[in-house]
Amino acid sequence: MMSVMPDPNTTVIIRKMSDEPECSVCEKKEPSSICNPRKLTLSVPRTTSVEFTCPQPEDVFSVEINREIDCTETSCSGDIVQAESSLFPDFNRTFTWDLKVVSTRAFQLDFPEAGMRQIPKEETCPDGHTYSLVTYFRGTATIGVFCKGGTVTNILARYKGRMSLQVPGDRKLDPVNFKLKRYIMTLTCVSDTNFITPNYPDDFPDKQQMQWNFTVPGMHNYTMRFSDHTAPECLSENVEVEYQKEGEKVTKLTLTDPQPKHQQGNFNMVLKNCETNRTLQGLTLNYRVSLMRSGHPVLCTVDLTKHKGVSLQIEKVGSDPYCEMSIDSKVEEKIHVASGTKAGLSFLDCCQNMASCSSTLLTVPKLDSCLQMPLHSFTWHITPPEDGTVDLVSPTGSLRQSLPGQECNQSLSLHVLEGHRFPVGDFCFDGAIPKVQVHSNVSITATVPDFSKTSGPFLNVSYSEEIQETIIYNINPTTSSPTLLATPNWPGGMRPSATLSWIVNVPSGYKAHLQFVNVSQPKCKDKHTSIRVKKLGEEEEMFSRREDKQSEDKLLVDQSFYLNMSNCIPEEGDFGAVTKIVLEKSSNLLAILLGIAGALLLLLTVxxxxxxxxxxxxxxxxxxxxxxxxxxxxxxxxxxxxxxxxxxxxxxxxxxxxxxxxxxxxxxxxxxxxxxxxxxxxxxxxPTDGELPVINEPDSExxxxxxxxxxxxxxxxxxxxxxxxxxxxxxxxxxxxxxxxxxxxxxxxxxxxxxxxxxxxxxxxxxxxxxxxx
Structure with missing residues (x-):
């Protein structure tokens, strides 16, 4: 016999697990008890005496403790999802929380910092505490089964859902306290993490969508891999996978398209199901997110065998979270190399400032002779110091952007990505761009017909202080032919909310004819596009234009100037532009006027x-x-x-x-x-009569x-x-x-x-x- 008092809005159900006929559960009342051989339900918040008719009831009965949280009329927030630890400690327990909001809204469950790990529903967790979430919006779907300690930090679902925790009788209850407030996944470590769709391996519900929001730590790259999936036969629409990044255009893919690789930054992944033929296989997806540290470690081998009595200790004293030291491939906060030993050290992203980060020439290392196949391309991933900028300079001259009709030849091209994802453009070496500055991580891919016949560095990479724009081009226009300036990713559009500048150096004795030969303007959802021209050293703008205003497309500038462009957040269409610059010798009007004056004066003198x-x-x-x-x-x-x-x-x-x-x-x-x-x-x-008057000479003018x-x-x-x-x-x-x-x-x-x-x-x-x- 035991005493039980349920909490308010809580129901305790004692349910028989086996067909053992000799054991019943009874609610003791006066003058007689009420017994049931199968189930007893307690919902009144008062103390009740419960009696079992067998000596080991925990082997026969299980306990379900259910709590209802109705947020349709009142706001629900805070630590409201807690397990009752004092009830039936020796029984197999299932704690359930029924969550409900109005049908047009959603509820969110926030997990503690340790996070949760998703597992297949047929598995159990090592500590015996297995969590699961079921939703009831347009049918029942199991969102996922989870264990403590993982990458999932939040879950958001529409309308109604049930969160469950199963704990065996031989385990002490150690629950996770949820906070009630889309499906958010935060990757917090260097690892491979698997995710599955609701109901997996059963079918994902028709005409529904699932969203995973991933928060990727700085200085890390992620790669998406679809390890297993089944595609349904769609009666209407299609199955789509969307990748969303703040300020960028949505990328829409199919299940069989190549998924993102070696990219950085937070992103959302949305899986949309179609209306399926339910007589056939439905939609399922099992995918993996691989997270790896980016950057180029500095390797160092320390040999203290030649220095008797000398040991080495290195300690990380700064607060840089990205600086990573390791000894013999093991990451440590302190490194100690004992006297008379050798050690391989690695320092990743431990530069303190721009001054300590020297410039680097991008070269292709010689591959092992066992690799007989030719090298097709070579990619460098460049990560600048925090609040720094990547400067790209050609070691052999100036760069030229490859544009439609003016493509680079087939001997060499450099494909540059901003943030390892958004195209900046393709470049070759016979142009008017001495330097390109990018305010983000950069990926550079060199493509050469035969790398064995290519010698010398491709680019010189250095770092400078932080710039306000996304990209800055330095331009030295040629006098022999027009210079074309195109926005990144031309003929595609600029990245939403991106800004860039061209610093155009006009030679002395020349003036620049500026013409916007091709401008595509979007319909802006937020803010405006902008094209501005301003002379160097002057505050006043010579030219200003945005997407909803008309203006001239030609301009004459008689000295070096800035050309600035910025994009809005487009609702429809893209923003891009091609600008042509033609240099022309400038005539000195003052010299001409003085020359005319001198000629006239000479004529009068003659x-x-x-x-x-x-x-x-x-x-x-x-x-x-x-x-x-x-x-x-x-x-x-x-x-x-x-x-x-x-x-x-x-x-x-x-x-x-x-x-x-x-x-x-x-x-x-x-x-x-x-x-x-x-x-x-x-x-x-x-002469006239009389004396001539005395004339005083006037002062010269x-x-x-x-x-x-x-x-x-x-x-x-x-x-x-x-x-x-x-x-x-x-x-x-x-x-x-x-x-x-x-x-x-x-x-x-x-x-x-x-x-x-x-x-x-x-x-x-x-x-x-x-x-x-x-």
Missing amino acids: LAVQSVFMKKEASIYMGKGNIFRPGDRHFSKSRSDNESHVYTSIDETVVYGHLLADSTYSDSIQDHYKGMQQDSYQTFTG PEMDHFNTFLNPSETFIPSRPRTPIERQDSLGFQDRRMMDNELYTFKSTGDMNTIQLSAAHMNPQPTITEDSL
């Missing part, structure tokens, strides 16, 4: 000199005292009311200069001289004043002239009717002008000009 040296008679009076010269600007009167514009004689080069030039020159400067003021000319008659005309053309030093309607004539004999009253209104000859040199005699005043002097 004309002024000719006005002095090409006279028919001397036109300057030299007397005592101060000197008057045309153009001195020494008069207090204005030009309109003084006689500074009256000359002793007329210079034909001044009056007829526009007729002496050839027609081509005339055409080129005619517009500049529109409105030129024409002075009148009279014969000089000698700054030389730069002559160039102010280029800032404001309206202030030009070329004076205007009345707009007289004179037809343009190319003949030197053309007669200007305004000059008909002047005795020098036409030339005697169309030949070249003779330069008249001024002598001392010519400096005397001459009141008249004779025809002979012509």
Whole structure:
């Protein structure tokens, strides 16, 4: 006899396991007991006396303790799934928890840090504590059978389910306390872990889906292997396997497709069943997830046999969780090499910073001679230090991205993956990319027709500080041909939420014509795509464009610049672009303007000199005292009311200069001289009465004043002239009717002008000009 008091919402069922007729279970009541040879159910939370009619009832009866947890009306959370350890300690016990939420929601069971391990349902756990989960959404399905200590940390299921724990009578109860809150798998160690579908080896339910969410530790690669599966005959739709990663496009595969290998990062795997022909074999899947440490260990052999009395101890003092030391293939936190012994040491991912990680040349090691088959490809997996960036540089020149229509030749190609999964592109060595920087783990696969004939390193890999973008390309465009820049994975789309930059170095004396020749824009689910151009060293953007805005597809940049692109989270379509850069020699506008100004100034100077040296008679009076010269600007009167514009004689080069030039020159400067003021000319008659006024020389004007005309053309030093309607004539004999009253209104000859040199005699005043002097 024993006393039993069930907890609230708990039912205790004492069930007979065998056909032993001489043993019954009784609930003792006054005045008489109620006995049942098969089963007794207790559900009232009060103390009840239970009596067995045989001496060893634990060999005949088993006990089931069931608790209902209904979360349809109230929120359920916390440590609510606990086993009652005091009831029937010597009996075979089955603890069950019936979990229920509304049909549109799901419940989640969180396991402790040690996790759970999934096993086939016909097996039992080594410690005798075997757990199982059954769901009742559109039928009954056994989600899985589990033991303590494994990779499963959470289970989530829709609507209703039952969690069970079976413990034999000879084992002390040591249950796992669940927390109630999709099916989440967390891989926490380097191992191979098997997973099976619900009901395995029976059929997976029709038109249902199962999701495993895997959390992969850093510095680890995972590989999926489908070790055993059966495919149903589908009446509608198809069986699909989906791989989901945050910020990346979903990968959809079939059961027979190659599954992901040597990849990193957290991911979800979803198995979707179709509507099956139930008369045939249904869907089953048994698969394995292999997890292995990534990186390249530094190997070192320590030989202390030659150093008497010397021992070596190495201790890990940092907090880096990825640094792994081992001695003779055994991982240790402390390494001790005894005196007079040898040891093989290995250090994996124990670099403290970028400075301690030297650059590496990617070379292909020589394979063992027993491998007679040719080497098809060679892959390097590169893991940078934490908060570091991988720098890829060609040791022989610059890289070029292989694009449709401009593929690399068949001699060599390098296939680069970001994060060991997402394509960056294929590259060869005859391009304009001196360096590529990737802010993640990188996989590089070299493909060569014959590796035995290839010598020298393929790439130089080094590490630099963390960058903000996903990828940065350094670009040195060539002047001989256009340079094409394509987003990673072109003609496919960029990875969702990825960002990249091109740093384009424009040579001195050149400008870059930028054209977006091919841009594919998605329909964005979150955020926007972005294309921006900004000159180096400047904050203001020259160009900005996103997927829902239209803008020009051409741009002219006169110095080195950044080209930045970022992707949204697409709902439909992909984001990608090809940009063409053409370099063109830039013309120096200031130099051209200064050259024109100098030419005009030289022209005016020549004309002024000719006005002095090409006279028919001397036109300057030299007397005592101060000197008057045309153009001195020494008069207090204005030009309109003084006689500074009256000359002793007329210079034909001044009056007829526009007729002496050839027609081509005339055409080129005619517009500049529109409105030129024409002075009148009279014969000089000698000095006026009285003393000449004293003229004070003005201060010289700054030389730069002559160039102010280029800032404001309206202030030009070329004076205007009345707009007289004179037809343009190319003949030197053309007669200007305004000059008909002047005795020098036409030339005697169309030949070249003779330069008249001024002598001392010519400096005397001459009141008249004779025809002979012509």
